[in-house]
Amino acid sequence: MNIGEAAKATGVSAKMIRYYESIGLMPKVVRTGAGYRVYSSNDLHTLRFIRRARDLGFAIESITRLLRLWQNRSRSSSQMKSVTTEHIGALRQRIAEMESMVRTLEHLAKHCHGDLRPECPILDDLAKPDTKAAPAKARSRPGVFRAVRA
Amino acid sequence: MNIGEAAKATGVSAKMIRYYESIGLMPKVVRTGAGYRVYSSNDLHTLRFIRRARDLGFAIESITRLLRLWQNRSRSSSQMKSVTTEHIGALRQRIAEMESMVRTLEHLAKHCHGDLRPECPILDDLAKPDTKAAPAKARSRPGVFRAVRA
DNA sequence: ATGGGGTTTCCCATGATGGCAGGGTTGATG
DNA sequence: CATCAACCCTGCCATCATGGGAAACCCCAT
Numbered sequence: 001m002n003i004g005e006a007a008k009a010t011g012v013s014a015k016m017i018r019y020y021e022s023i024g025l026m027p028k029v030v031r032t033g034a035g036y037r038v039y040s041s042n043d044l045h046t047l048r049f050i051r052r053a054r055d056l057g058f059a060i061e062s063i064t065r066l067l068r069l070w071q072n073r074s075r076s077s078s079q080m081k082s083v084t085t086e087h088i089g090a091l092r093q094r095i096a097e098m099e100s101m102v103r104t105l106e107h108l109a110k111h112c113h114g115d116l117r118p119e120c121p122i123l124d125d126l127a128k129p130d131t132k133a134a135p136a137k138a139r140s141r142p143g144v145f146r147a148v149r150a
Numbered sequence: 151m152n153i154g155e156a157a158k159a160t161g162v163s164a165k166m167i168r169y170y171e172s173i174g175l176m177p178k179v180v181r182t183g184a185g186y187r188v189y190s191s192n193d194l195h196t197l198r199f200i201r202r203a204r205d206l207g208f209a210i211e212s213i214t215r216l217l218r219l220w221q222n223r224s225r226s227s228s229q230m231k232s233v234t235t236e237h238i239g240a241l242r243q244r245i246a247e248m249e250s251m252v253r254t255l256e257h258l259a260k261h262c263h264g265d266l267r268p269e270c271p272i273l274d275d276l277a278k279p280d281t282k283a284a285p286a287k288a289r290s291r292p293g294v295f296r297a298v299r300a
Numbered sequence: 301a302t303g304g305g306g307t308t309t310c311c312c313a314t315g316a317t318g319g320c321a322g323g324g325t326t327g328a329t330g
Numbered sequence: 331c332a333t334c335a336a337c338c339c340t341g342c343c344a345t346c347a348t349g350g351g352a353a354a355c356c357c358c359a360t
Binding site for chain 2: 080087095108114120123
Binding site: 013015016019032034035036054059060 | 346347348349350355356357
C-alpha cells in the first residue's frame, strides 16, 4: 500500500503521514527498493488512531502518549483517563475564555445600531482611554484549538 | 516615550509593538536621531485599541479593518457591526466544535474505570478499525483561537 | 519508449508570539 | 571623563500543524 492509498484509506494526508513519521509519532515504515513507503494494515490502524485523536483535539504530544499506552500491554486505564481528563480541562478552559469573549461582543453589538451613522459602542469600547490589560492567562497549547484538519 | 514605557503603559510587549509596526498595523512612529522609536499619546491610544481587540479574540486582519473604521469619520456603524458579528460567528462555531469534542471525551471518560486494569473504552474508540474521517470543516483562522497573550 | 501520475526530499509559508545574539545609546555614578 | 547597567535596535530562529511547490525519480500502461 502506497502512501497515497494509505492517505485515502485513513483520512490523513500524505503530507501529514510523512510529517508524523519525521517527528517520530509514526514508526518508520518499510520501503520498497526505490524508496517508496509501504503501509501495512497495522500502519493503517495506527494512522486512523492518530486521526481520531486529532479529531478529538488532542495535541501531537498527547497523541504520542496515547499511542504508547495503546501499545503497552501493562498500561493502566487510569493513565488513559488522566491524559483524557487533562485534555478535557484544557478544552473547557479555552471554551470558557471564548464564551467570555462572545458575551462581551454580543453585549457591545446589541447596542450598536448597525446603520449608516458612525457612532458605535463597539468602537467606543475598544477606544476607551484607560482600560487595563486582561489578566494574564496561561499560554495555551495550540494543539487544543486546531483539531480541524481542513 | 520609549518603546519599553509604551509597552508597560499599554500592555503590549515591545516585541509585538515592533511586529505590529512591521506588518503595517501600527503606523510607523517617529524616531530619535539614534533610531529609538518615540510614542505619542495618540500612538498609545492605538496600541490600547489593538490590545483590547486582541483580548476579544479579533485576528490581526480584522483589527486592521477595525482600526481603519475607527479612523474613518465617514464610517457606518453597520460596518463595525458586521466585522463584529462575523467574529462572533467564528467564535461560536469554534466553541461548538470544541464542545462536541468535550462531549465525546466525557462520554468515553465516564466509562473508563481509571484503575490499574488496561481495558479502556477511550482506547477502544480511538482504535476502532473502521471509523470515517470527521466531516471536513472550514479551515479556521488562527487569530480566533489565540487572543491570549501569555 | 513515452507520458501521466504516482513518489521522494527539501524549502517556504502561515499567525502571533517569545527568545537570543550582537551591536549601539543613554543616563547616572564614581 | 570613564564605566556600567539598562535600555534600544535589527535580524534570525522556534513554536505547532498544515499546505504548497519544485526538482528529481519511479511505475505502469499504451
